[in-house]
Amino acid sequence: MFTGLILGMGRIEAAEARGSETRFRIRALFDLHDIELGESIAVNGVCLTVETFGDHWFTCYASRETLSVTSLGGLRPGGTVNLERALALGERFGGHMVAGHVDCLAEVAEVRPAGESKIYRLTFDAAHGRYVIPKGSVALDGISLTVNACAPTWLEVNIIPETQRVTTISGWSPGTKVNMETDVIGKYVERMVQPWTGGGDAAGGGTSGGITMEFLRKNGF
Numbered sequence: 001m002f003t004g005l006i007l008g009m010g011r012i013e014a015a016e017a018r019g020s021e022t023r024f025r026i027r028a029l030f031d032l033h034d035i036e037l038g039e040s041i042a043v044n045g046v047c048l049t050v051e052t053f054g055d056h057w058f059t060c061y062a063s064r065e066t067l068s069v070t071s072l073g074g075l076r077p078g079g080t081v082n083l084e085r086a087l088a089l090g091e092r093f094g095g096h097m098v099a100g101h102v103d104c105l106a107e108v109a110e111v112r113p114a115g116e117s118k119i120y121r122l123t124f125d126a127a128h129g130r131y132v133i134p135k136g137s138v139a140l141d142g143i144s145l146t147v148n149a150c151a152p153t154w155l156e157v158n159i160i161p162e163t164q165r166v167t168t169i170s171g172w173s174p175g176t177k178v179n180m181e182t183d184v185i186g187k188y189v190e191r192m193v194q195p196w197t198g199g200g201d202a203a204g205g206g207t208s209g210g211i212t213m214e215f216l217r218k219n220g221f
Contacts (some may be wrong), residue, residue, distance in 0.1 A: 002042045003095035004137075004144020006082045006167050007032070010043070012075050013057065020064040024048075024075065027057040028083060040086040040100065044168070045142030045179040046070050047086075047100025070102045071141075071177050082142045082167050095144030096137035099184050104128050106140065106180040108172050109154065116161050120172060123154045124180055130190075131182035139181040143167055 008030030016023045026043065035053040041060065042048070048060035067073040075081065087093065106122040113119075122140070129152035132138060136147050138155065145157040164170040172178065196215065 001087050002047070002084050002098040002100055002142070003087055003093055004045075004098045004139045004142060005084065005095045006143055007084050008166060009080045009168060010083045012077050012079045012081065014077055015075055020067065022062045022067060022073065022075075023051075023059060024062065024072075025057060025059045026081065026083070029080070032056050032058075032083070032085075042082075042084040042086075042098070042100045042142045044071065044081045045098070045100065045139050045181055046072055046102055069104070070179050071105060074177070080168050080171075084142055096139075097184050098139045098142070098144060098181060100142075101181060102179040103131075103182050104180050105177045106155075108174050108176040108178065110174060111172065114158060118159045118164065119148070119156055120159060120169075121154055121156045122178065122180070126152045128180070128182055129153060131186045133183075133186075136186075137183050139179075141168060141178045143169060 008028060010026040010028045012024060013027050014025040024043070033056075035050060035058055037050060037053070039050050040047050041050060041058065043060065046062070046066060048062065048066075050058045051061060052059045062070075062072050104125055104127075106124040108120060109123045110121040111118055129150075132147055132150045132155050134147055134150060138145055138147055138157070140157065143163065145159075147155050148158050149156045159169055
């Protein structure tokens with residue numbers, strides 16, 4: 001699990017394509033120490049596994065499935081990416097719960113100034129709109145951000161100067177495709193209540209008639 005608090009940026013040193021798969025060599029542009037074989041590192045919000053490593057660099061493999069649903073297939077040597085190591089037990093939790101499993105690609109539609117900040121509007125497929133709520137959390141290229149405003153097919157986020165400085169977001173412009181992961185809690189809640197909202201058969205004596213006040217009273221709410 002990740003938090004969406006980017007440790008720093010990395011540079012793509014190699015992108016070795018093997019058919020529909022790619023192996024990347026990434027050098028951290030910050031003090032990335034004590035790398036471990038098999039650990040998880042989020043690259044632009046995509047959870048990848050360390051295969052080999054050295055002093056401030058590591059290699060990782062992206063499968064056909066990963067490349068088909070993320071922007072990693074467009075990475076080229078010299079490009080930069082956001083990096084975050086998996087959260088260790090007992091560490092400070094400063095962002096939100098990020099799984100590193102991308103839901104879709106969002107596209108930057110507009111960038112406008114707001115004092116020292118910048119407001120980015122991004123569009124995405126309407127199928128994911130129900131998981132995006134005002135003042136909720138979203139991960140864009142691995143960055144934990146708060147949704148300022150949204151609709152079924154777009155959202156807006158306010159990017160402060162520090163975030164612009166330490167992430168790749170300063171290079172976003174209209175047309176840029178970014179990895180988007182919506183709040184995992186909302187997806188779990190939706191799946192759990194499906195038996196009572198017409199999305200499946202209720203287990204343990206549930207009902208497919210929807211969640212009503214009577215249903216809540218009978219179940220102790």
